[in-house]
Amino acid sequence: MxxxxxxxxxxxxxxxxxxxxxxxxxxxxxxxxxxxxxxxxxxxxxxxxxxxxxxxxxxxxxxxxxxxxxxxxxxxxxxxxxxxxxxxxxxxxxxxxxxxxxxxxxxxxxxxxxxxxxxxxxxxxxxxxxxxxxxxxxxxxxxxxxxxxxxxxxxxxxxxxxxxxxxxxxxLPDREFSAGVAEVIKYGLICDAPFFHWLEANMDALLQRDAAILAYAVDRCCRDKAAVVASDERESGRRAILNFGHTFGHAIETVQGYGVWLHGEAVAAGMVLALELSLLCGSINNNLLERLRSLLRKARLPQRPPAEMTVVDFLQAMELDKKVVNGRLRLVVLKSLGEARVADDTPREKVIEALKNCGVR
Amino acid sequence: MxxxxxxxxxxxxxxxxxxxxxxxxxxxxxxxxxxxxxxxxxxxxxxxxxxxxxxxxxxxxxxxxxxxxxxxxxxxxxxxxxxxxxxxxxxxxxxxxxxxxxxxxxxxxxxxxxxxxxxxxxxxxxxxxxxxxxxxxxxxxxxxxxxxxxxxxxxxxxxxxxxxxxxxxxxLPDREFSAGVAEVIKYGLICDAPFFHWLEANMDALLQRDAAILAYAVDRCCRDKAAVVASDERESGRRAILNFGHTFGHAIETVQGYGVWLHGEAVAAGMVLALELSLLCGSINNNLLERLRSLLRKARLPQRPPAEMTVVDFLQAMELDKKVVNGRLRLVVLKSLGEARVADDTPREKVIEALKNCGVR
Missing domain, CATH: 3.40.50.1970 (Rossmann fold)
Structure with missing residues (x-):
């Protein structure tokens, strides 16, 4: 304890x-x-x-x-x-x-x-x-x-x-466990590069719910989250990085109907979209997207959005999400592995391009 | 302005x-x-x-x-x-x-x-x-x-x-205006004796909605309330005095059905009950109760609870009100005109006696 x-x-x-x-x-x-x-x-x-x-x-x-x-x-x-x-x-x-x-x-x-x-x-x-x-x-x-x-x-x-x-x-059923792993991976991406490396090395043991590995992962995520929350309780700034992948993910949950995809599953696909967007914004390279997809694959998580959702579906739902400020979409993108930023200057065209690159019609 | x-x-x-x-x-x-x-x-x-x-x-x-x-x-x-x-x-x-x-x-x-x-x-x-x-x-x-x-x-x-x-x-319809006057009188009772005297002198003009008199009363009440709220925003202490008459009043509103008595009407009768209780607790004298009743009469407000409510009705509703702490009723009583205190030591018998003195069966 x-x-x-x-x-x-x-x-x-x-x-x-x-x-x-x-x-x-x-x-x-x-x-x-x-x-x-x-x-x-x-x-x-x-x-x-x-x-x-x-x-x-x-x-x-x-x-x-x-x-x-x-x-x-x-x-x-x-x-x-x-x-x-x-x-x-x-x-x-x-x-x-x-x-x-x-x-x-x-x-x-x-x-x-x-x-x-x-x-x-x-x-x-x-x-x-x-x-x-x-x-x-x-x-x-x-x-x-x-x-x-x-x-x-x-x-x-x-x-x-x-x-x-x-x-x-x-x-916990496997599907629920995997959904949680999506949020675990998120911490690595947005604020903890060493933990991302650790996850790449230990994903199999984590999925087998090895007690020591699990305890370490839970502790690390709670520390990461506690630090972000302590710096900005009511999300006026930095805390928003915790929403990485979530604006896309919330659109999936809302459009599909709550509970059709689990929250973590929607966040998994949302993180792929957010990373695709980061790539288009020029801040990261393609290699990281592949590494994320590989981790998600291991964790039996979706690596792309639902086939039936369209670009219009996404845009309509995302523009209603809490992250819209004065008409501009605020999305979280990665500057590099372990470093996220809130971008409220993302052109709509880039968002559309990211969606299309992930196979959304 | x-x-x-x-x-x-x-x-x-x-x-x-x-x-x-x-x-x-x-x-x-x-x-x-x-x-x-x-x-x-x-x-x-x-x-x-x-x-x-x-x-x-x-x-x-x-x-x-x-x-x-x-x-x-x-x-x-x-x-x-x-x-x-x-x-x-x-x-x-x-x-x-x-x-x-x-x-x-x-x-x-x-x-x-x-x-x-x-x-x-x-x-x-x-x-x-x-x-x-x-x-x-x-x-x-x-x-x-x-x-x-x-x-x-x-x-x-x-x-x-x-x-x-x-x-x-x-x-504003007369009945609604009178309901507001109940809260106006409350400030005089709980924290502003000079204002109570002023109300005794100016109630007729207030009810005629004389512009200057009305403006003065609104301003005075807002000042009184702002001072109390500033001292205790989340009601961990002093702010509770603003609930004078309200625990009895809420019982009236809940039992009668919301909207049957207006909130201010219920508070008027509630203040009579709270003052009766203060009298039984030995802190004020009978004269103040008469002065309150006289003001309420002028303002066409109730001076007693609804005839159909029983002691049991009151106690059941009051014990569910927010002012119960660890099983004890917390009621606001007056120490003197313009000075209230929160009493969490009021014996149940005194509450019953106050109710009966006001004609509740």
């Missing part, structure tokens, strides 16, 4: 990473201030880990559980309202603590519910997917989708603790 | 109070940072003031309007979702500014939508009711009701400007 800190002044919090953390009260209790707890989870995760989590929560006046349906297509305002219903029916007050037990969808909705319930109550992230462990549980982005756009409704709201028990990854 | 400042560091903003402000671009433009604007209003206010407001918004790429149904019963997550629908359909991005044109219900929902849309966009309050001018538009409390509790879902989110045009009060 070891711990890192997300340094955000009064909103700082620890990320505790390790094995056998889930049922151990010593990790959760110091971060719970009141006497009420509500666990938000889903129908897939609950049978696997809920009982173990509850073992780590002895002695509370009230522990309620909200079990949501599983999947990105349920990440809506209506589903969040079910959390509010339970909190109010069970008479939770402002001192309650919500605990998100699950993947990114559960964490995003539980965090948003915590941000809004009685104008803000405490919450804790207990991620159980690779994607949530290395990405979505850290940094305080919470929210839900709207039919017209991914993550369009939400809040910046930091948890009091991220409890990352790597044992939970043992039961 | 004059202006005061709500001092909240980086989130500070001006309240501009006066006559003929609405159609004048010089007041709105400095607070709008992007090139997109969306006005949120309701079906009652739009025919009266929308055109004038739009006169004050020349030269924007995009000005859209969302017209909501009128009334507290529509202050729901579903109605807020209609704002999101329009923002996304009309392709508003992170640089948009929402403008709330209306009373407290419109302001609370528009502010909450601004807090959540793309995790936070700018918003401006243009209050058109007395209650919104003196209370709800200032201080950043936003949100919606849940069937089980008033204002249970929301955010602390400050506007960039409050533009308080007192001319809009000319068209």
């Amino acid at each position: 070891h711990s890192l800190n997300v340094a955000l002044g009064a909103r700082s919090y620890p990320i505790i990473i390790g094995s056998r953390l889930l049922g151990d009260a010593q990790y959760l209790l110091p971060s719970i201030r009141g006497r009420q707890v509500c666990v938000v989870t889903n129908e897939t995760v609950a049978p696997l880990y809920l009982a173990r989590l509850l073992d780590g929560l002895p002695g509370f006046d009230k522990v309620d559980v909200v079990e949501l349906p599983d999947g990105e297509s349920y990440k809506t305002l209506n589903t969040v309202n079910r959390i509010f219903d339970v909190l109010l029916e069970k008479r939770h007050n402002r001192t309650t603590t919500l605990i998100a037990l699950g993947g990114g969808v559960v964490g995003d909705m539980c965090g948003f519910a915590a941000a809004c319930y009685q104008r803000g109550v405490d919450f804790i992230q207990v991620p159980t997917t690779l994607l949530a462990l290395v990405d979505s549980s850290v940094g305080g982005k919470t929210g839900v989708n709207h039919p017209l756009g991914k993550n369009m409704i939400g809040a910046f709201y930091q948890p009091r603790l991220v409890l990352a028990d790597t044992d939970t990854l043992a039961t | 004059h202006s005061l400042n709500v001092a909240l560091g980086a989130r500070s903003y001006p309240i501009i109070i006066g006559s003929r402000l609405l159609g004048d671009a010089q007041y709105l433009l400095p607070s709008i940072r992007g090139r997109q604007v969306c006005v949120v209003t309701n079906e009652t206010v739009a025919p009266l003031y929308l055109a004038r407001l739009l006169d004050g918004l020349p030269g924007f790429d995009k000005v859209d309007v969302v017209e909501l149904p009128d009334g507290e019963s529509y202050k729901t997550l579903n109605t807020v979702n209609r704002i999101f629908d329009v923002l996304l359909e009309k392709r508003h991005n992170r640089t948009t500014t929402l403008i709330a044109l209306g009373g407290g219900v419109v302001g609370d929902m528009c502010g909450f939508a601004a807090a959540c849309y793309q995790r936070g966009v700018d918003f401006i309050q243009v209050p058109t009711t007395l209650l919104a001018l003196v209370d709800s538009s200032v201080g950043g409390k936003t949100g919606v009701n849940h069937p089980l509790g008033k204002n249970m879902i929301g955010a602390f989110y400050q506007p960039r400007l409050v533009l308080a045009d007192t001319d809009t009060l000319a068209t």
Whole structure:
């Protein structure tokens, strides 16, 4: 077990990473201030880990559980309202603590519910997917989708603790695991070249979920993310590099319908597109694109966008994404391996060219 | 025209109070940072003031309007979702500014939508009711009701400007005007004894909407509120005194059904109950209760709770209100005229006695 800190002044919090953390009260209790707890989870995760989590929560006046349906297509305002219903029916007050037990969808909705319930109550992230462990549980982005756009409704709201028990990854389906690997690769590309090299050397062991390799990767990603978030909590500048591949990826998710492609799968194809764009902007060379494709292939991730999506589909969805400022698309491109920049001067023609180079009609 | 400042560091903003402000671009433009604007209003206010407001918004790429149904019963997550629908359909991005044109219900929902849309966009309050001018538009409390509790879902989110045009009060129905007077009286009780005396001397002129008297009252209330909010933005302490009468009042609104009693009417009866409780706690004398009742009578406001509500109704609703901490009711009581305190040690028996003294069965 070891711990890192997300340094955000009064909103700082620890990320505790390790094995056998889930049922151990010593990790959760110091971060719970009141006497009420509500666990938000889903129908897939609950049978696997809920009982173990509850073992780590002895002695509370009230522990309620909200079990949501599983999947990105349920990440809506209506589903969040079910959390509010339970909190109010069970008479939770402002001192309650919500605990998100699950993947990114559960964490995003539980965090948003915590941000809004009685104008803000405490919450804790207990991620159980690779994607949530290395990405979505850290940094305080919470929210839900709207039919017209991914993550369009939400809040910046930091948890009091991220409890990352790597044992939970043992039961993760391969497809979900691979989706998480997409975000792992992202850190190498945008801010950590040595880690990219490490991934090239260790991808097979990572996919076999070798405990030591996995622990190292989770730790490294959390450190990378914590550093970026600490430098720019509300994404007024540098934090936007974490969106590398995401504007393309969100377009895929929105147009295909939420949940058809997993978020990580859409990000994988989105990173190829973003790297293609970086190539056209003259900042990197072709070799890196091949190296990325090779890593994605190993990880059984898509290396191109869905065949049925058109250039128009992409442009329409991307222009509605959060990264548009005064009519100009803000896209993240690589300057070199391990160094990203936010470009709000990318000509539309270059974006179209990048899409076409990746086979989009 | 004059202006005061709500001092909240980086989130500070001006309240501009006066006559003929609405159609004048010089007041709105400095607070709008992007090139997109969306006005949120309701079906009652739009025919009266929308055109004038739009006169004050020349030269924007995009000005859209969302017209909501009128009334507290529509202050729901579903109605807020209609704002999101329009923002996304009309392709508003992170640089948009929402403008709330209306009373407290419109302001609370528009502010909450601004807090959540793309995790936070700018918003401006243009209050058109007395209650919104003196209370709800200032201080950043936003949100919606849940069937089980008033204002249970929301955010602390400050506007960039409050533009308080007192001319809009000319068209306000008498019942709505009186409801606003309840909050005006509240400031005298909780933090401004000289203002309470002034109100006793000037209530008739205020109710006749004498321009000078009205301007003075609005200004005084905004100053009082700005000072309290600046001292405690997120209500960890002193700000709670602004809830004087509100825990009782929220119980009335929740149990009667939202909109049956106006918020200000419920607060009026709630203040009588809170003062009765203060009397039982030994901190004030009977005379003040009579003076409050006399002011409320003049203002055509209720001086007692609804006849059909029981002690059990009150206790159940109050125990679900946000002011419960670790199982204890936190109620605001007066120590003396102009001085309030938050009491989290009020015995339940005293609350029951106060309710019974006011005729509740």
